[in-house]
Amino acid sequence: KVIYMGEMFLRPGTPDDNNRDYLPEKIKGSDIVVNENGNNSQPYPINLKEFHGVIADDLEDEWYVYVPDSYDSSKKTPLVLSMHGGMMTGWGQAIYTSWTIAADRDGFIVVFPNASYNRFWQVKWGTWEIDPEKRTPGSMEGEPQGVKACPEDVADNHDIKLVLGLIDLMKKTYNIDDG
Known part of the structure; x- marks a missing residue:
């Protein structure tokens, strides 16, 4: 068991210089790294674990948890939720960001x-301020094609319930700092 707390360690990977796919599935669980238009990945983190389960609404969801080797169950530990962008996945977010290295x-x-739906979070589209004179086709007029409409009541939003449920699950599983 190697503990890196207090310093950063970058694990070398095997380059796949011929691949320019956004999120090539073959790198999941491997040491392959890609540079897709400036998105430099890191090797799949060794401590990154995949989970499936029902957290809310009787829907099966998928999430990934990274616990550093330095975790001590007798000490309160901070928790970070890292949300991917559209068309990404949890494991893709882990390899294209430095959250696991910082952890x-x-x-x-x-x-x-x-x-939970089509790799897009349920968000309210068109609710932030924008100059109506500068709108372009498809910019903020309704939900983009292929994206599930967000419920009016936030209490009905599956993604919100998933995130809150994951926080509760992490508190039950690990000694999470509530602060």
């Missing part, structure tokens, strides 16, 4: 959930 350095746990 090793600073001693926190990271959860990377998958969006």
Whole structure:
């Protein structure tokens, strides 16, 4: 068991320079790294674990949890939820960001959930301020094609319930700092 708390460690990977796919499935669970238009990945983190389960609404969801080797169950530990962008996955968020490396350095746990519908989070479209004179076709007029409409009541939003449920699950599973 290697503990890196307090310093950063970058694990070398096997380059796949011929691949420019956004999220090539073959890199999941491997040491392959890609540079897709400037998105440099890291090797799939060794401590990243995949989970499936029903957290809310009788729907099976998928999420990934990264627990650094320095985790001590007798100590309160910070929790970070890292949400991917559209068309991404939880494991993709883990390899294209530095959250797992920072977790090793600073001693926190990271959860990377998958969006529940078509790799998009249920968000309210068109609710932030924008100059109506500068709207372009498809910019903020309704939900984009292929994206599930967000319920009016946030209490009915599956993704919100998933995130809150994951926080509760992490508190039951690990000694999470409530602060």
